[in-house]
Amino acid sequence: MTRSGWSSADVAASGRRPRLARLCRRSGLLPLAGRLRGLFREDVRILAYHRVLDSADPEGFSFDVDLISASADAFREQMKLAKRRFQPMRFDELADCLDRGRRPPPRALLVSFDDGYDDNHRIAFPILSELGLSAMFFVCTDHIGSGMPYAYDWLVHMLCSTGVERLEVPELGLHMPLPQDLAGRRAIARTALDRIKTLDAVAQEALIARLEREWQLPRTQGHPLCRPMSWADLREMQRGGMEIGSHGIGHRMLAKLPPAEMRREVAGSREALERELGERVDVISYPVGGPDAYDEDVMRATRQAGYRLACSYRAGTDAATSATRYDMRRLPIERQMDASWFEAMMALPEAFSYRSRYRNR
Ligand SMILES: [Zn+2]
Known part of the structure; x- marks a missing residue:
């Protein structure tokens, strides 16, 4: 990107x-x-x-x-x-x-x-x-x-690097095309982090796991940064x-x-x-x-x-x-x-x- x-x-x-x-x-x-x-x-x-x-x-x-x-x-x-x-x-x-x-x-x-x-x-x-x-x-x-990586960090990483063109995350009220530039994606990631922290802990984990599966970005792959x-x-x-x-x-x-x-x-x-x-x-x-x-x-x-x-x-x-x-x-x-x-x-x-x-x- x-x-x-x-x-x-x-x-x-x-x-x-x-x-x-x-x-x-x-x-x-x-x-x-x-x-x-x-x-x-x-x-x-x-x-x-x-x-x-x-x-x-x-x-x-x-x-x-x-x-x-x-x-x-x-x-x-x-x-x-x-x-x-x-x-x-x-x-x-x-x-x-x-x-x-x-x-x-x-x-x-x-x-x-x-x-x-x-x-x-x-x-x-x-x-x-x-x-x-x-x-x-x-x-x-x-x-x-x-x-x-930590779950919230991985959510940010997924939002900054996924290849999907549209964001559909009803749990967070996010329905929008994903911008290509990093600054635009960071802004969306900040909103996503704010909103996910209002969910209960189990729902937070389920949502991140769903995105890992759907976007084929498993957290288990790790990242040097x-x-x-x-x-x-x-x-x-x-x-x-x-x-x-x-x-x-x-x-x-x-x-x-x-x-x-x-x-x-x-x-x-x-x-x-x-x-x-x-x-x-x-x-x-x-x-x-x-x-x-x-x-x-x-x-x-x-x-x-x-x-x-x-x-x-x-x-x-x-x-x-x-x-x-x-x-x-x-x-x-x-x-x-x-x-x-x-x-x-x-x-x-x-x-x-x-x-x-x-x-x-
Ligand atoms: Zn902490």
Whole structure:
């Protein structure tokens, strides 16, 4: 297929907030503004990444481009700034603070990754090691070592590469000719992702399986640009000071599952990780993580399964209290964030954190 319509302009930071961020950074006042904010807010910043690739703008990329959080170079710069201005800590240290009723240190910062793409091991892990930082990697146990792309990613890939001329997906209300250009197909894929996440988890899986069959694009064929990490990768990262957490068994929206299935995802993923990695697993991040992906029942099951902390994908800093420990907010990092935007977001998250209808995977 053609690649027309796909240019670096797609990742340029445009809009009011990035412009304001550039102005703030040029003024030199961001460090001071951040310190002033710290006098009034005792909160914790948990950064949420998905993928770090050599380029934030890979040519002809047919997977979910919105899950590229940063290029390798941008990630290194972000981590340097985080280390310079904030107090990096691990999730087990944060859980210890909460257990003992102590406040985390001022300007506490944690780094997390969702899903478990192999670029986390290939690209992010060496950068974190080089800088002496730790991060938490939330992984789906059924995906580890399977070589299979994730279901939502595969849906995007199918929409970007299928040879069919017309899209007929009544489950998602999509009836239209498929454009030939990648940008046009990406726009349709975003709509499809938004809509599929409103279905229950079983219906989501059935729909993706149907398209795999009808378009003869089985997910089992795998793809070099969308692979999960292996158990060996995770063990190496664990030995290198990284933390491993659960992201469920099969990346299913927990609040959209029957209760027994939901509890199996929560407890079973923890058991599998502890069995394979030989260490306690104390933290989970709810798959998709938006308001419709977890609820009181999910949080109760998480506590009962023995987790000490749980992260959502709702944007914001976390108060780090016993009331929020199973509902911790994070700051999503997106490839559109240039250095100014990142710096402004770190100093003043209320004004500059990334929000979008789409970003709640
Ligand atoms: Zn996820």
